[in-house]
Amino acid sequence: MGGTLLNISPTQHKILKLLIENEKISMREISEKLSVNMSTVSRNFRSLLESGFALKVEEASPGSSGGRKTALYTANPNKFFILGIGVEQNRLIGVVIDAKGNEVEKSEIHRSFRGDEIVNALVDCVEPFKEKYPNTVGISIGMPGIIKENKVIFSSALGIEDLDLGRILSKEFGTEIFVLNDANAAVVGYGFQKKNVVYFLISVPYYLNQPVGVGAGLWLEGSLYQGSNGAAGEFEIDILPSILSGPATLDEVDLKNLSSDSFLKLLSKLSEVASFVSYLLDPETVIFGGDITLFSPEFHSGLAKNVRDHLEKRHISDVEVLFDERGLWTVAFGAAKAFWKRILEDYEFAGKILK
Template identity: 30%
Template sequence: MIKITDSLIKILNFLWKNEKTSLMEISKKTKLEKSTVSRTLNKLKEINLVNKIGETDASPQGGRKTNILSLNYTAGKILGMSVEQDGIEYVITYLNGEVIKKERINKEILEENITEEILKVINQNIDENMYGIGISVPGIVDSKHGIIIHSKALKIANFNLADKIEEHINIPIYIENDSNCGALYFNLNNKKKAKNLLYFHISVPYYIKHSIGIGVGIILKNKLYHGSNNLSGEVEIKHPLLNEKNNITFKDILNYDEKRLLNDGNEFLEFYSEELAKFISIFDPDAVLIGGNITMLPKKFLDTFIKNIENNIFLNDYRKLCISYASSQDFLTSHGAASLILHKLFSTDEGIERFLTTYLKKRG
């Protein structure tokens, strides 16, 4: 049985963060002795957690070739889920975040069925190689204890979702606010280009006549901002996408043509572009991204929305600002939820130790 040591944890963390590396680089960057690194790498190779993926040519002066090493990212899988009023999106990834599978399920989600519907997704996809489950939900979340404190969208208050799921599944569960998940994933892919970001997660409810749900993920200097009371980005704006009196669903309007949707949604476009422009004007970010199921609407509708926002930003001509919207195929928040689990497992000593303990136990 391999012994879990501080050096093992440090090396595994470095391997996870660096797609390819070498013994010498690990030793230099972690400040561990080469002999310690060599012994640890041999142990990790024995349990199939490290692979040789190539080698460098020997120098003209001679000497050995250098082995290029990589963590065996396919040794485990992560499930990331985004739960909204109108359904669930989920992705399954390898340990480097590479997506293996993704799917969307259209169904109204409320307190009465949220646990059941999440467990359906888990049970359909779980196997012995799954090491964590991240779940993003709209509303105020106590992520430390997995509690949905308040979610108007899901009609839930003081609901310990993590406990409900862990009654049935013995896998690490992490619950986080949807806009924070989206903001973190947005930031992960834009750190070098922008350090101050706003992510607007706009959720169209199952029935169109109900008010839109909106959350704002705020990244300041590449760090997620939660606020003094963990309530940053939570705002209630009572306005529907369309002024419909009948029980028309979001799925129904996805069949509307662009002209009809632009006409019927003109009031929404004018009202929400002004509201979002206020946030942007105040925070003055480098980049803004719009996500949520609103991105499933036609391109012309979304482009008009972006243009209206830009026209309403105070002194927009003086700002260096990029505003865009996510592709509906990105599954941004579910991918963000998976990324959160990966960081919990591989960026903390406790997480790595838990992963290794579980991994070794599964191998017998």
């Protein structure tokens, strides 16, 4: 990455994190937050400023006792970018975030693909972004399936098995690649302001006589939990029932206008699954996202009531139940934020990426 730091030190990494997390911060405040002396901050800060990572945003006026003005700094948002991609059947959404973690641009493409065809679909999605943002330091993909070490072990929804997607795309673009389960990506996109969140990502199949899919992303103690093997987030197949018994499709049926009787089995089972996971984790917030937007407000309110009723029987109260209307956008944004968060929290990873 041209013009960025080489051999970033642990102290520089900590300073960079503070610059990213704060809109305005002085070197004195950095010294206090890191519990290091001013000379250490000044010595490490110089390289950040010269390389363009740090920007001076203003000078604060001195206090009533006089003295020099205090320079205030932040991170340069345009120093690097991260691309997040949300993937579902026949659709991809790309979201670019800057060094401060803010969304810069997004786009959507519709594309039919199965199995290994996902590689070409992702290449077509990524290339326009890479051309526009040449200082993109990473690409992070949220998709349905069991994902381990950036490999797709199995994705029933996309017809993929044993695909080393991270390695293939890294070779294609010469960039670090993350591959995440879509529910895990979604909970990152929603969980940053909370401590404990369970995010249920609902996936309605095109043929409504097939089972509805669900994944569960876990945000615990302010961090994404992916399990000891990195395979958390994906439920077993057929855990939820189908919506209809006949071969109708999503193009033919408006789910918002279906009678409530059509959803009784789905509502009951989804409430049961969501409540059981919540029994175990005791989150502050339960979120339903993905294709939950296809259902009526009545379905949403019935689901929320059922979950709360189940939890109250276990003496778990005050759980917030929310419905995410952003769908695949949350997956794409969360995928990018997961990469961004790793840069902030993992010194060795940041040293590899920011060079």
